[in-house]
Amino acid sequence: MSIGNSPEDDRPSDDVRATTPPAVEQAPMPSDDRPSIGTVLRQAREDAGMTVDEVSTSTRVRIPIVQAIEDDDFSRCGGDVYARGHIRTLARAVGVDPEPLLAQYADEHGGRPAPTPAAPLFEAERIRSEPRRPNWTAAMVAAIVAVIGFVGFTAFGGSDDGSKQQAAEGATPASGKPKPTQTPKTTKPTDPKPDPTDSAIAAAPRDKVTVKINAADGRSWISAKDHNGRIMFDGLLEEGESKTFQDNQKVDLVLGDAGAIQLYVNGKQVENEFEPGQVERLTYTKGDPEVG
Numbered sequence: 001m002s003i004g005n006s007p008e009d010d011r012p013s014d015d016v017r018a019t020t021p022p023a024v025e026q027a028p029m030p031s032d033d034r035p036s037i038g039t040v041l042r043q044a045r046e047d048a049g050m051t052v053d054e055v056s057t058s059t060r061v062r063i064p065i066v067q068a069i070e071d072d073d074f075s076r077c078g079g080d081v082y083a084r085g086h087i088r089t090l091a092r093a094v095g096v097d098p099e100p101l102l103a104q105y106a107d108e109h110g111g112r113p114a115p116t117p118a119a120p121l122f123e124a125e126r127i128r129s130e131p132r133r134p135n136w137t138a139a140m141v142a143a144i145v146a147v148i149g150f151v152g153f154t155a156f157g158g159s160d161d162g163s164k165q166q167a168a169e170g171a172t173p174a175s176g177k178p179k180p181t182q183t184p185k186t187t188k189p190t191d192p193k194p195d196p197t198d199s200a201i202a203a204a205p206r207d208k209v210t211v212k213i214n215a216a217d218g219r220s221w222i223s224a225k226d227h228n229g230r231i232m233f234d235g236l237l238e239e240g241e242s243k244t245f246q247d248n249q250k251v252d253l254v255l256g257d258a259g260a261i262q263l264y265v266n267g268k269q270v271e272n273e274f275e276p277g278q279v280e281r282l283t284y285t286k287g288d289p290e291v292g
Contacts, residue, residue: 037087037101038072044094045070059089060282066090080109085279204267209286211251212264214242218276221256253282265289 035043045055052070056063068076069086077083084102091098204210213222215237224232227249237243239260245251255261258274265284274280 034104036072037104038070040096040101041087041090041094042070044091044096048094050094055090055093059093060280061086061089062281074105074109082279082281083109089278206266207286208246208248209251209284210244210246210266211253211284212242212244213237213253213255214262214264215239215260216262218257218260220258220260222261223254225252226250250283250285253280253284255280255282263289 045052052063052066055061056066059066065076065086068074069083069090074083077086084105087101087105088098091101211224213224217239219236219238221236222243223234224243224245226232226245226247229252232245232247232251233243255274256279257276258272258278258280259276261274263270263272263282266287266289268289270289
């Protein structure tokens with residue numbers, strides 16, 4: 001006879017074993033073995049036999065930004081919107097489909113980009129002066145004054161001409177020749193003044209940089225700075241509107257939708273095939289824009 005509990009007493013009963021849940025094994029977290037965005041772009045550039053300078057020249061993306069993106073450093077792009085635009089531009093330049101890289105960027109940086117804040121747009125709208133409404137009262141007063149002046153001129157001018165005609169018929173002057181009548185002088189119509197924006201492009205001075213931006217195919221947000229970094233314009237350009245900027249050394253541009261923009265630099269149209277929605281950072285100096 002045993003004083004202590006038997007080993008069978010220490011075993012859990014069938015009821016306890018039935019109610020105890022089995023241990024759940026946690027599945028290992030899937031690892032993302034995809035190469036980084038910068039690695040894909042660098043490898044594609046090297047496979048295409050291109051240097052960083054050549055990629056920068058063909059895409060107009062500055063060399064430090066190209067190098068930073070290939071090192072997976074997107075802090076120099078100026079935000080998610082510009083980073084996506086640079087990734088798309090560089091991928092197409094080296095022959096890579098940009099969509100998988102953009103999807104990977106969205107996974108790694110918190111989804112799709114947030115919409116553009118509306119504050120700069122509204123500020124630009126407030127800065128723009130409202131068109132003047134026609135002053136109908138002043139127009140009516142001017143018309144009445146013109147009618148009164150015409151009636152008075154006709155009345156007094158007609159009586160004066162009649163008296164002169166009677167004097168000429170009643171008495172002949174000593175010379176025997178009638179006085180020649182003076183014909184009123186005709187005023188030449190003034191030529192219409194050219195549009196100041198077109199004049200600035202047609203007569204672009206060689207010692208300055210003249211840039212004209214025309215929103216021909218849609219609205220676009222634009223930013224323009226002079227060589228000192230001062231902002232000359234920062235806002236929305238509606239479809240059909242145009243802006244002209246001029247500086248002694250250079251003009252830096254940021255185009256939010258480059259596909260909707262036509263550029264004229266130093267009197268010459270810049271033929272760039274920008275796609276709708278494409279963000280572009282451009283810098284122009286004096287001389288031929290194609291050469292500079």
